[in-house]
Each structure stands twice: as C-alpha cells, then as structure tokens.
Amino acid sequence: MELHAVDSLDAALDVLATRGERCQVLAGGTDVMVQLARGEITPAALLHVERIEALRGIEVDGPITLGALVTHRELAKGVLGDGFRSVAESAATVGGRQTQVVGTIGGNVCNASPAADTVPALLVHDATVTLRSSAGSRTVPLSAFLVGRRATTRAPDELLTAIGMPATGEGSGDVYLKVGRRSAMEVAIVGLAMRLRFDEAGTVTEARVALASVGPRPQRATGAEAALVGGPLEPDRVDAAASAVLDGVEPVDDLRATAAYRRRVVPGLLRRAAGICAQRAGR
Amino acid sequence: MELSFTVNGRPAALEVDAADTLLGVLRDRLRLTGTKEGCNEGECGACTVLVDGLPVDSCIYAAGAAAGRSVETVEGLSGDQLGAALQAAFISAGGVQCGFCTPGFITTLVAVLREDDKPSEDEVRRALAGNICRCTGYSQIVDAVAATVAGRVAG
Amino acid sequence: MTVIGERVPRADGQAKVSGEAVYGVDHEEPGMIWGALLRSPVSSGTITRLDTAPALAMPGVHAVITAADAPDAYAGWVLRDQRLFASDRVRYEGQPIAAVAAETLAQARAAAAAIVLDVEALPAVVDLEQAMTPDSPLVHPDWESYVPAAGPDFPRHGNVAAECIADPPGVDEAFARAYRVITDEFVAQRQYQAYIEPKSAVGIFRGGRYTVHTAHQFPFNVRDRVAQFLDVRPSAVRVVGHTIGGGFGAKLDAGLEPYAALLSRAAGGLPVKLVNTRTEDLLTCPSREGAITRIRSAVAADGTILARELEVIADNGACSGEMPWLAAIALHCARGVYQGGPTRVTARLVYTNTAPTGAFRGVNGTYLYHAVERHMDHIAAELTLDRRDYRLRLLFGDGEELLNGQVLHEAGILRQGFDALEALAPWADLEAGRRPYRGIGIGAAWWLTNPGPGSAVVSLREDGTAAVVTAANDNGSGAVSIGVTQIVAERLGIPPEDVFVTLPDTDIAGYDGGSQGSRTTRAVGKAALIAADEVVEKIKAVAAGLLEAAPDDLEVAEGSVRVKGAPGTRVPIAMVASTALNTVGPLQGTGSFVTPFPDFNPSCASGLLFPSFPTPTYHVHIAEVEVDPVTGTVRVLRYLVAQEVGRVISPDGTYGQVSGAVAQGIGYALHESLRIGEDGRYRERTLESYRLPLAVDIPRVEFVALEHPDPDGPYGAKGVAEGPVLLPAAVIANAVCDAIGRPLNSIPITPEEVLAAIQS
Structure with a gap:
C-alpha cells in the first residue's frame, strides 16, 4: 500500500483525479486506521490530507464555515459559540481526548457511520457540505450527501473540503444528547440533536430533530419537527413530538442495544432535549 | 516511504510502509518499548504519545503522518x-x-x-x-x- | 522507627512510570522468532481437513505444529481434561488447532492464516440447564477416562464437571412450617479480567529443557501445566517471570506458554515469542464464569431464616482449569454473613462449548453475594423490615459456626464494619436523602486469605542491603514491591529502598503459590519475615563478638546492631555482613510458610474440594446510586467500604486494592457485558464493545480500614485485595432496585433492563 502525503488542496485533487478509485482519504486516521487493521477496508493507497492548511479554517462571522480538518477538540471547546452547542457537545463525545485532538469533522462526516455523533448536530443546523474535485466544486445538503450506512455521494475524485451552517437567529437553543453505557468512550446507542427557535411570544417557529444510531444513517425526524412548530412548547406539543419522533424509522437491533430499547429511550430523550433547548433559548 | 521525524528531541529516519502505525515504529523499530499496546484499536490509551504536543493513540496513528513532526514518548x-x-x-x-x-x-x-x-x-x-x-x-x-x-x- | 503502616514508595515505581520496566510482552531473546496460533473459528465441530503444507511453504516459516506433533497427553490444574491442540473435535471458539513459528510476527500470522482448515460444525452446548439434561450432547464424550491432576476423583458426571452438595437434615421440615417462603433466581454473566497487557510468552528449548519467559501470576503452576502438556517432569521446565501488566486471576493457569515451548523445540531451539491480539485474549481468557443462582428461604414472621436452599449452576466452559476446586465456595457463601437455619446447597459446574472459565478476583463470590444480598433485600421488603436493621439482627457474631462446621471466632468484626459506615454515612441520613430515582444499597461479606505455600531467602549483603529471593509475583498490587519489601526492611532495620526482591524464577526460588486470593503480603511476607528473623539472629551472633556483648542484649535497628539501652554502642550491619563472610560465612536465612485449613466437618457435603476459608476477613459496603429515568443508565454517587485487613502494612497499597476492586465490581455490575450467542461465540469481542469503567464512571471510594492484627500474619497482616470485589454488584443492584422500586436480578444491570422496568 502506498501513502500519498500532500500539503496542498491541488495536490490532493490531482491524486484523486487519477487514483481516486483506489485511494482512501486519511485525515486524523482514528476511523481509517482501525478499519485497515481489522481488514474492513483494503485500499491500494492512502491519501494523507491532514497537512492541508487551507482546510483548517473556521469562519464564525455570519454563516459558519468549517474546514474539513477542524478537529473535534476545537469544536468541543465551543469555538462556534452558544448558537452551536449541539455541535460542541457532539464533538466532545467522539472518543477520548486522543481521538478528539486528531479526529476531524470532515472525517466524521465522510466515514458515514450510522452512529456518527457530529452528524445529527450538523443536520439540525441544516449543514451543507462542499466537495471539490479538479473538475470543480459542488455544495449539497448534508442530508442528501449521506445516503446509507457508510455510504455518501462523494465521487472518487472528490474531497470534502468544507461544512457550512447558517447563523442561528435570536431565540434559538440547541443540544446533543447521547446514550451509552459509560459516561464517555461510547459509540452512540442513540444520539439525538435538537434545535428550536422561538419568537418573542414563545411560539416555536423552527424545529430540527435528528437521530444517530437508529437506522443506517443519521437522519432528521421530520414528524417530530412538524409537531413542535406552531405554538408554545407545552406538554401536549412535546408529547406529540415524542410520539412522532420515530415515525418512519425502524430502529436497529445491534450489539450495542435492541431496537426495543431504542424505541423506549428516544421519546424521553426528545422531551429532555426540548426542555434544554427552551432553556438555552431563554424561553 | 522514508519517515524522518524527531523522537524525544533526537532525529530518526527509517523506511516505513503506509499501513505501519506509529506504535509499531516506536516499539519494534526504535526499541522504545515504554509505549504499550493494549488494544490496537484506540480504546485503552496505553499507547498514547505526543505528536507535536497532541496526545494521540499511536496504535491508530499512521507512522507516515508523523513525518517532520516531533514525537514525545514516556521515555522522553x-x-x-x-x-x-x-x-x-x-x-x-x-x-x-x-x-x-x-x-x-x-x-x-x-x-x-x-x-x-x-x-x-x-x-x-x-x-x-x-x-x-x-x-x-x-x-x-x-x-x-x-x-x-x-x-x-x-x- | 517503623516502616509498617507508613507510605513507602513502591520499589518498581520509577521503572514503571518512566517506561523502563520490561513487561512480559516486551521481553526478547537473542535470535528470537515469532509464533502465531490457528484457532478454531467455531465453538463445536469436527475437524475434517487440516493441511499445513501451504503454511510451511510461506516465507520465513520455521515450523508448523498440530496435535500430531504434540505428546498424547491430557493436562489440567484440577482435572486433566485438556489437550494442547484440538485433534479431531473442537470444543470452543478460539481453541488452538495449530501453531506456526516464523521470522516475523506478520509472517507467522500470515502462515497461520494459510493453513487449510475445514470444520464440520456440530450443535454447540451453550445453555446451562440443557447441558444437564440426559439428551444433551456431551462436551466430553470421554469424560469418564479423565483423571484428577492430584488426589482422589470427585463427584462429576457427563456435562457436570464438578458437583458439591450439602443436604443437612431439617430443611424440608422448616419449609413446611414457614410463615413465608421467599424465592429468587439470579443470573450473572461472565466478566473478562481485561488486564491491559495481553498475554504473551517466549519459549526456549535448550539442553533438553524448556524455559518459558512469561509475565505470570503463578510461575510454578505454569511449570506444572507445561510439564503436563509436554509430558515431561516438572523440573524439565523453567519458568522465568517478568513484570506483569495485570492479571486478576486470568494469568494463574498456563496460556500461551506450552505453545511457545513446543514451537521452540520444533524450530530447532530458537526462542519463539507468542503474543495474543486483544481479541484472541478476550475470546480465550478464562473469564469469570456465568452462573444461575436460585435461592429460597423459609422465614418466620419476624424475619428469622428457618432454612434455605441454594442452587448454583456455573459455566465451566469447554475444560476445567481451576474451577472444580471452587464449586464448594457456594457452601461457604450460601447464608452470606447472616444467621439462618439448615441450608441445602447444590453447586454444579457445567461443561459448555464455550471458552473455559477460570479465576477472577473474588472467585464465585461476586455472584453468590449478589444473590444472597439481593435475596436479603427481598425478604426485608416482603416483611416490611428496614434492610439495615434486618441485617444487623441476623449478623454473625464471634464464635459463629458455619455450614461446614468452621467456626468464625472474630465475626463480631462485621458489626464494627456496620458501625464504621454508620459514622461515615448514617443510614437514616441516606434514607432521608432519597428522592425519585435515587437509591441506596447495603451488604456484607466474609472472605478468605488464600493459604497457599510460599518461601523466601533473605541475604544480607556486605554493604548492609538485603536481597530477597522468592518466586512470589507482584501482579501490580504492591504485595512484593511494597509489602514484602517493607516487612523485610522493618525486620532488618534498614530502609525499604535497600531491600531488593528478585522476579520469579522456578529454577532459583522455592515454591510459591502464586499471586492469588490476597495471599502474597501475608504468606510470602510471613516467609520473608521468618527468613529475616534467621538473618537477624545470625547478625546478632556475629555482632556479639564485635561489640563484646551477649546476643540477647543486642537489637537490630536503623542500619546498625546496638546494645539495648546503650544505643551509642553499635556497629553498622554492613560491617557485620562483611565480617561474617570470613568468619561464619555469608548471612542468609530461609523461610517457608503455609496456612492450614481451619477445622471443618468433612461429612457436611460431597465434593468438598475447598473445605474451609482460612484467615477470614470481613467486609461491609454501601452504595448510593442515581438512575436516569430517560435512559436507564446508572451513576454511582457514593461508595463506602469498611473492611477488616488485619493490619495495614501500606496505606497506599491497601487503599489501591480496595479502590481498584470496587471499580472492577462497578464494571461487573453496570458496564461489562460479555454475552454468549446461541452459537457459543462471544458477542463482545473488542474493548470497544467490552466496556471497561473509566475515570468518569468511578467515584472516589470512602474507605475505613478495620485492624485486628492476625497473630500468624507478618506484623498482623491479612489478605486485602480480593474481598472488596465481592459486594459492589450486590449493593449496587440493591441500590438500583431501591431507586426504581422494582427488582432486577441479572448482572450486569443494563440500561435496557432498567428502562424496561421503569416503564413497566
């Protein structure tokens, strides 16, 4: 196996243009190296992109732009501010310190694990991903980028370079809640992110709910979102959302938990998240 | 590929394969056995070393990624x-x-x-x-x- | 000045914190090559094809061995029911089938993978109940031909590998007149020891003998097991110990050692090193056995226990290891530490097509105490009695006679334990602090200090320092690097840093019973103390001439021999040692020690292989927990321990054992699932899914040491390390059930079960 070490975006795109099919992109390596050791992936080459300085930037004035190489640790420290606490909270639960200092947001997204912690948080912030190739660039909603378990629409010659999120407005609150057996170092049994926006009267004007580890890919719970919007966050409204949160979702049975447990735990998580979002929104 | 880096302040250069981990290079090639292998999956932290000051699980850190960098182990x-x-x-x-x-x-x-x-x-x-x-x-x-x-x- | 009870830094501390310490897995020999094992991918089957030719043709390969290359021998710690390699039949996933030696580890693993193996799968015996039915397939169709490693045979039949039954008179009569009969069933999963250093071994066949380098808890047991497997006498095997990265019981029996030894022979004597991957280690580790415990008590209206029945079915896995010996522990724990009437005990150890189980800190006791203490809470709840008061009312006192006839002369210590925790955390305050989803649990236990034999030689060096030669192993506890070191330093009146203890080597040191059952500080400390006493007598005899005083008027202290009452009249012990060289010869002493088993009634039970508990210690624990009603996860808020320790030799060492054991108990209770699928294979296979508790999961343990010095122990020491693992599952389960108001009777307690119970 070859290792292509590059330090510029152009060099990376050159490699991908000619050898993308047989290349595994490597940033922090915290997923890739494990998959290699277990024989789950057998690429002919690794493309080490982690030294591309241009992919490290964080823009927080107005809409957020995260370079793909922004680490979990940076996000966990709260660099995005109070409007993006779900992102910070999710990044803070990805492995331990050792994983967070080198693991990247771009890697977490491209790895496309059903249990990816940061993805629900990004989904509730309507994140987009920007992909570059030597032929050009495209920006797509994250929800469209992830198409299944470990499956994305990234073409072999493309590199995910940036993640964008619109600014959160006044009266917003968000949160990421994760269920595991330990207080840390867990692959999520369930991850739930929520963002609520309220008007001054206390009416929920915008709601986003997203789940990890219940299906083949993290996804929005649009039924719950619809139930939350349109009035104050009263118990009936939250109950309706809790009832709808698993609409269209068939939770999985796996090594970490049964589908039955996931069904039990998700509605309660949603209720808890709604309370936290309201509190954080100051409502 | 050739890997050149510093380990505990001293330069080191050796041939490595893309699949080699930093842990393997430190323990088996450079004989720095103070760094331990506990799980080989980044779960236990026994292999933690500092790369440019950052604590990483060397068992899942590609050796090639350390090129030009400064690695500190428990010995150092x-x-x-x-x-x-x-x-x-x-x-x-x-x-x-x-x-x-x-x-x-x-x-x-x-x-x-x-x-x-x-x-x-x-x-x-x-x-x-x-x-x-x-x-x-x-x-x-x-x-x-x-x-x-x-x-x-x-x- | 005394060093006993003082905070003394451990002798191996600097080497360990600096990375200098050479662990078993770090050890290398000149010319060393590497080995790898081909292990069975299925839990039950018949080998229909085994072709090693492709492996032999691989680059770098020196040797490939299978059952055909091994002696036709059966081995085993208690029962000889194991072969080195599976020959025709495989009995558990991970069972070795072939071994390869090659220039590099990668070559060895590649060659092992190249061996052609076909196994025709057979139904796996997995369910413990079904295994005991007459129509179950036999895990060992030839079970009748097996012989014990020593002594007479013991009760066993078919898939029942060992059986201990006590059936005293009066049980049925008491049940017939009971006010209430309380019945429970408890299920405990396996637990993986999960030491951070995976197993390894380097084998060398040289000069007609086998030498094995290994980081092991019990080198003499390895010697014996390698000798059995390779069909040579024990002295044909030398085991050299190295710094060990944890064991907790899993490194008491041989693991990779016999394979490394035989591979070296096959490779022409080149040293061969074998190292487990984490998954190999997990899959083949003799984990703590899973068990079903049924308990039934006949109680009077006031809670008096008129009689009890306890049945335990424990999973032996595919072969026996230490387990048959331990079946009788059910008898010793069946009533916990509470008075009750006649008690019928049935303990069965059952073969299954799963990895063999074995010793893990607090053998058998963790789930037995979980059952007994959960059951006590159940009785108290049925009779609306306060759980603590109820326990105190039935608590053992001094002179308590047990089911096996053993008398506990000091069981009154238990009440001191309850009192000590009451002072730290008054029960009424804990009860008052309860609110929804918070709960408290309390429980108590007694336990043994392993009585196994130990020995030491103490030599006084010419510079006034001392060397201690022993095969005792410091498995991390500090029993050697702090305990034995302190004891010898104390007796010789020299600083602990002037005492040097060897690593184990079965060619050099006398027999040692291994680091198990909290025995090392007490048993080896005592042997070393006896040896040091002999050295002191010899020092006095030589110094008497130098000081022109009678030996009886001398004392050894602070690096000198001095005349009692005239401390200015002294001679450094270094000078005594030097003088001795050419007068009486080098100064050294030897010590041996073994604890006798306490008296017991041999007719109290059949299959009483472990007849009584020597050097008892007493334990009381309290846990306070909080349950998350949304997720069902449990957080331990407070954990309190009062424990009889004889005498604290090292405060840091004692606290470290208590804290570490409680952490393992919390993991057992809450985090560590080790499930077996219907196919007999483990479901959790890495440290990602086998969850070990983290610093964020474990509270700081609040600890009270109760000191009642043991006249037979060195400076009064008793065993410390095992007891504190016995009760966390019991008291945490009691606390969780208290918190949610519903019974949960399985270990571990999973968020799934908790949430289902809350929502039911």
Missing part, C-alpha cells in the same frame, strides 16, 4: 519538568499498580497540564476518558494529578 518525558513531576507524583500517590497503562496516562496528562495548569478533578477525569486503568479505580491517579498541580503552583 522523564527529562521534561512536568513529565518528571507527574512521574514522581504517580509513585508517591499510589497511582501505579501494574503500571502497564501508566505511560499512556503520563503522556496524556502532560498534554492536559500543558494546556490547562489547574484543571478541576472533574476536568481531569474527563480528560482521561481515553485512558483505561484496570488496577487502581483511578482515584490515586487523580490524586497524583492534584499533587502535580499543587506542586507547580507552589513551585
């Missing part, structure tokens, strides 16, 4: 003021039993205390989430950190 930290202070505190606080996880704890904690010179007990415990100790129940390790912090403040 004996000559570091903070590292030596932590080592002494681990002994005096009873933070060492079998000791197999200890190098990983020391390296992680050097990074933690370089970044934050007065972490709370809760912050220390959280920062150590990626390091497993099966012997101590952690309290005496946390005590060792507290003693190190107190010593830095006093010193």
Whole structure:
C-alpha cells in the first residue's frame, strides 16, 4: 500500500483525479486506521490530507464555515459559540481526548457511520457540505450527501473540503444528547440533536430533530419537527413530538442495544432535549 | 516511504510502509518499548504519545503522518519538568499498580497540564476518558494529578 | 522507627512510570522468532481437513505444529481434561488447532492464516440447564477416562464437571412450617479480567529443557501445566517471570506458554515469542464464569431464616482449569454473613462449548453475594423490615459456626464494619436523602486469605542491603514491591529502598503459590519475615563478638546492631555482613510458610474440594446510586467500604486494592457485558464493545480500614485485595432496585433492563 502525503488542496485533487478509485482519504486516521487493521477496508493507497492548511479554517462571522480538518477538540471547546452547542457537545463525545485532538469533522462526516455523533448536530443546523474535485466544486445538503450506512455521494475524485451552517437567529437553543453505557468512550446507542427557535411570544417557529444510531444513517425526524412548530412548547406539543419522533424509522437491533430499547429511550430523550433547548433559548 | 521525524528531541529516519502505525515504529523499530499496546484499536490509551504536543493513540496513528513532526514518548518525558513531576507524583500517590497503562496516562496528562495548569478533578477525569486503568479505580491517579498541580503552583 | 503502616514508595515505581520496566510482552531473546496460533473459528465441530503444507511453504516459516506433533497427553490444574491442540473435535471458539513459528510476527500470522482448515460444525452446548439434561450432547464424550491432576476423583458426571452438595437434615421440615417462603433466581454473566497487557510468552528449548519467559501470576503452576502438556517432569521446565501488566486471576493457569515451548523445540531451539491480539485474549481468557443462582428461604414472621436452599449452576466452559476446586465456595457463601437455619446447597459446574472459565478476583463470590444480598433485600421488603436493621439482627457474631462446621471466632468484626459506615454515612441520613430515582444499597461479606505455600531467602549483603529471593509475583498490587519489601526492611532495620526482591524464577526460588486470593503480603511476607528473623539472629551472633556483648542484649535497628539501652554502642550491619563472610560465612536465612485449613466437618457435603476459608476477613459496603429515568443508565454517587485487613502494612497499597476492586465490581455490575450467542461465540469481542469503567464512571471510594492484627500474619497482616470485589454488584443492584422500586436480578444491570422496568 502506498501513502500519498500532500500539503496542498491541488495536490490532493490531482491524486484523486487519477487514483481516486483506489485511494482512501486519511485525515486524523482514528476511523481509517482501525478499519485497515481489522481488514474492513483494503485500499491500494492512502491519501494523507491532514497537512492541508487551507482546510483548517473556521469562519464564525455570519454563516459558519468549517474546514474539513477542524478537529473535534476545537469544536468541543465551543469555538462556534452558544448558537452551536449541539455541535460542541457532539464533538466532545467522539472518543477520548486522543481521538478528539486528531479526529476531524470532515472525517466524521465522510466515514458515514450510522452512529456518527457530529452528524445529527450538523443536520439540525441544516449543514451543507462542499466537495471539490479538479473538475470543480459542488455544495449539497448534508442530508442528501449521506445516503446509507457508510455510504455518501462523494465521487472518487472528490474531497470534502468544507461544512457550512447558517447563523442561528435570536431565540434559538440547541443540544446533543447521547446514550451509552459509560459516561464517555461510547459509540452512540442513540444520539439525538435538537434545535428550536422561538419568537418573542414563545411560539416555536423552527424545529430540527435528528437521530444517530437508529437506522443506517443519521437522519432528521421530520414528524417530530412538524409537531413542535406552531405554538408554545407545552406538554401536549412535546408529547406529540415524542410520539412522532420515530415515525418512519425502524430502529436497529445491534450489539450495542435492541431496537426495543431504542424505541423506549428516544421519546424521553426528545422531551429532555426540548426542555434544554427552551432553556438555552431563554424561553 | 522514508519517515524522518524527531523522537524525544533526537532525529530518526527509517523506511516505513503506509499501513505501519506509529506504535509499531516506536516499539519494534526504535526499541522504545515504554509505549504499550493494549488494544490496537484506540480504546485503552496505553499507547498514547505526543505528536507535536497532541496526545494521540499511536496504535491508530499512521507512522507516515508523523513525518517532520516531533514525537514525545514516556521515555522522553522523564527529562521534561512536568513529565518528571507527574512521574514522581504517580509513585508517591499510589497511582501505579501494574503500571502497564501508566505511560499512556503520563503522556496524556502532560498534554492536559500543558494546556490547562489547574484543571478541576472533574476536568481531569474527563480528560482521561481515553485512558483505561484496570488496577487502581483511578482515584490515586487523580490524586497524583492534584499533587502535580499543587506542586507547580507552589513551585 | 517503623516502616509498617507508613507510605513507602513502591520499589518498581520509577521503572514503571518512566517506561523502563520490561513487561512480559516486551521481553526478547537473542535470535528470537515469532509464533502465531490457528484457532478454531467455531465453538463445536469436527475437524475434517487440516493441511499445513501451504503454511510451511510461506516465507520465513520455521515450523508448523498440530496435535500430531504434540505428546498424547491430557493436562489440567484440577482435572486433566485438556489437550494442547484440538485433534479431531473442537470444543470452543478460539481453541488452538495449530501453531506456526516464523521470522516475523506478520509472517507467522500470515502462515497461520494459510493453513487449510475445514470444520464440520456440530450443535454447540451453550445453555446451562440443557447441558444437564440426559439428551444433551456431551462436551466430553470421554469424560469418564479423565483423571484428577492430584488426589482422589470427585463427584462429576457427563456435562457436570464438578458437583458439591450439602443436604443437612431439617430443611424440608422448616419449609413446611414457614410463615413465608421467599424465592429468587439470579443470573450473572461472565466478566473478562481485561488486564491491559495481553498475554504473551517466549519459549526456549535448550539442553533438553524448556524455559518459558512469561509475565505470570503463578510461575510454578505454569511449570506444572507445561510439564503436563509436554509430558515431561516438572523440573524439565523453567519458568522465568517478568513484570506483569495485570492479571486478576486470568494469568494463574498456563496460556500461551506450552505453545511457545513446543514451537521452540520444533524450530530447532530458537526462542519463539507468542503474543495474543486483544481479541484472541478476550475470546480465550478464562473469564469469570456465568452462573444461575436460585435461592429460597423459609422465614418466620419476624424475619428469622428457618432454612434455605441454594442452587448454583456455573459455566465451566469447554475444560476445567481451576474451577472444580471452587464449586464448594457456594457452601461457604450460601447464608452470606447472616444467621439462618439448615441450608441445602447444590453447586454444579457445567461443561459448555464455550471458552473455559477460570479465576477472577473474588472467585464465585461476586455472584453468590449478589444473590444472597439481593435475596436479603427481598425478604426485608416482603416483611416490611428496614434492610439495615434486618441485617444487623441476623449478623454473625464471634464464635459463629458455619455450614461446614468452621467456626468464625472474630465475626463480631462485621458489626464494627456496620458501625464504621454508620459514622461515615448514617443510614437514616441516606434514607432521608432519597428522592425519585435515587437509591441506596447495603451488604456484607466474609472472605478468605488464600493459604497457599510460599518461601523466601533473605541475604544480607556486605554493604548492609538485603536481597530477597522468592518466586512470589507482584501482579501490580504492591504485595512484593511494597509489602514484602517493607516487612523485610522493618525486620532488618534498614530502609525499604535497600531491600531488593528478585522476579520469579522456578529454577532459583522455592515454591510459591502464586499471586492469588490476597495471599502474597501475608504468606510470602510471613516467609520473608521468618527468613529475616534467621538473618537477624545470625547478625546478632556475629555482632556479639564485635561489640563484646551477649546476643540477647543486642537489637537490630536503623542500619546498625546496638546494645539495648546503650544505643551509642553499635556497629553498622554492613560491617557485620562483611565480617561474617570470613568468619561464619555469608548471612542468609530461609523461610517457608503455609496456612492450614481451619477445622471443618468433612461429612457436611460431597465434593468438598475447598473445605474451609482460612484467615477470614470481613467486609461491609454501601452504595448510593442515581438512575436516569430517560435512559436507564446508572451513576454511582457514593461508595463506602469498611473492611477488616488485619493490619495495614501500606496505606497506599491497601487503599489501591480496595479502590481498584470496587471499580472492577462497578464494571461487573453496570458496564461489562460479555454475552454468549446461541452459537457459543462471544458477542463482545473488542474493548470497544467490552466496556471497561473509566475515570468518569468511578467515584472516589470512602474507605475505613478495620485492624485486628492476625497473630500468624507478618506484623498482623491479612489478605486485602480480593474481598472488596465481592459486594459492589450486590449493593449496587440493591441500590438500583431501591431507586426504581422494582427488582432486577441479572448482572450486569443494563440500561435496557432498567428502562424496561421503569416503564413497566
């Protein structure tokens, strides 16, 4: 196996243009190296992109732009501010310190694990991903980028370079809640992110709910979102959302938990998240 | 590919394969066996070393990614003021039993205390989430950190 | 000045914190090559094809061995029911089928993978109940031909590998007149020891003998097991110990050692090193056995226990290891530490097509105490009695006679334990602090100090330092690097840093019973103390001439021999040692020690292989927990321990054992699932899914040491390390059930079960 070490975006795109099919992109390596050791992936080459300085930037004035190489640790420290606490909270639960200092947001997204912690948080912030190739660039909603378990629409010659999120407005609150057996170092049994926006009267004007580890890919719970919007966050409204949160979702049975447990735990998580979002929104 | 980097302040150069891990290079090629392999999957933290000051699980860190970088292992930290202070505190606080996880704890904690010179007990415990100790129940390790912090403040 | 009870830094501390310590897995020999094992991918089947030719043709390969290359021998710690390699039949996933030696580890693993193996799968015996039915397939169709490693045979039949039954008179009569009969069933999963250093071994065949380098808890047991497997006498095997990265019981029996030894022979004597991957280690580790415990008590209206029945079915896995010996522990724990009437005990150890189980800190006791203490809470709840008061009312006192006839002369210590925790955390305050989803649990236990034999030689060096030669192993506890070191330093009146203890070597040191059952500080400490006493007498005899005083008027202290009452009249012991060289010869002493088993009634039970508990210790624990009603996860808020320790030799060492054992107990209770699928294979296979508790999961243990010095122990020491693992599952389960108001009777307690119970 070859290792292509590059330090510029152009060099990376050159490699991908000619050898993308047989290349595994490597940033922090915290997923890739494990998959290699277990024989789950057998690429002919690794493309080490982690030294591309241009992919490290964080823009927080107005809409957020995260370079793909922004680490979990940076996000966990709260660099995005109070409007993006779900992102910070999710990044803070990805492995331990050792994983967070080198693991990247771009890697977490491209790895496309059903249990990816940061993805629900990004989904509730309507994140987009920007992909570059030597032929050009495209920006797509994250929800469209992830198409299944470990499956994305990234073409072999493309590199995910940036993640964008619109600014959160006044009266917003968000949160990421994760269920595991330990207080840390867990692959999520369930991850739930929520963002609520309220008007001054206390009416929920915008709601986003997203789940990890219940299906083949993290996804929005649009039924719950619809139930939350349109009035104050009263118990009936939250109950309706809790009832709808698993609409269209068939939770999985796996090594970490049964589908039955996931069904039990998700509605309660949603209720808890709604309370936290309201509190954080100051409502 | 040729890997050139510094280990504990000294230059090293050797041929590595793309699949080689930093842990393998340190232990098997450079004979720095103080860094331990516990799980080979980034779960236990026994293999933690510092790469440009960041604590990484060397068992899942591509050796080639260390090119041009500065790697510190537990052996090198004996000559570091903070590292030596932590080592002494681990002994005096009873933070060492079998000791197999200890190098990983020391390296992680050097990074933690370089970044934050007065972490709370809760912050220390959280920062150590990626390091497993099966012997101590952690309290005496946390005590060792507290003693190190107190010593830095006093010193 | 005394060093006993003082905070003394451990002798191996600097080497361990600096990365200098050479662990078993770090050990290398000149010319060393590497080995790898081909292990069975299925839990039950018949080998229909095994072709090693492709492996032999691989680059770098020196040797490939299978059952055909091994002696036709059966081995086993208690029962000889194991072969080195599976020959025709495989009995558990991970069972070795072939071994390869090659230039590099990668070559060895590649060659092992190249061996052609076909196994025709057979139904796996997995369910413990079904295994005991007459129509179950037999895991060992040839079970009748097996022989014990020593002594007479013991009760066993078919898939029942060992059986201990006590059936005293009066049980049925008491049940017939009971006010209430309380019945429970408890299920405990396996637990993986999960030491951070995976197993390894380096084998060398040289000069007609086998030498094995290994980081092991019990080198003499390895010697014996390698000798059995390779069909040579024990002295044909030398075991050299190295610094050990944790064991907790899993490194008491041989693991990779016999394979490394035989591979070296096959490779022409080149040293061969074998190292487990983490998954190999997990899959083949003799984990703590899973068990079903049924308990039934006949109680009077006031809670008096008129009689009890306890049945335990424990999973032996595919072969026996230490387990048959331990079946009788059910008899010793069946009533916990509470008075009750006649008690019928049935303990069965059952073969299954799963990895063999074995010793893990607090053998058998963790789930037995979980059952007994959960059951006590159940009785108290049925009779609306306060759980603590109820326990105190039935608590053992001094002179308590047990089911096996053993008398506990000091069981009154238990009440001191309850009192000590009451002072720290008054029960009424804990009860008052309860609110929804918070709960408290309390429980108590007694336990043994392993009585196994130990020995030591103490030599006084000419510079006034001392060397201690022993095969005792410091498995991390500090029992050697602090305990034995302190004891010898104390007796010789020299600083602990002037005492040097060897690593184990079966060619050099006398027999040692291994680091198990909290025995090392007490048993080896005592042997070393006896040896040091002999040295002191010899020092006095030589110094008497130098000081022109009678030996009886001398004392050894602070590096000198001095005349009692005239401390200015002294001679450094270094000078005594030097003088001795050419007068009486080098100064050294030897010590041996073994604890006798306490008296017991041999007719109290059949299959009583472990007849009584020597050097008892007493334990009381309290846990306070909080349950998250949304997720069902449990957080331990407070954990308190009062424990009889004889005498604290090292405060840091003692606390470290208590804290570490409680952490393992919390993991057992809450985090560590080790499930077996219907196919007999483990479901959790890495440290990602086998969750070990983290610093964020474990509270600081609040600890009270109760000191009642043991006249037979060195400076009064008793065992410390095992007891504190016995009760966390019991008291945490009691606390969780208290918190949610519903019974949960399985270990571990999973968020799934908790949430289902809350929502039911």
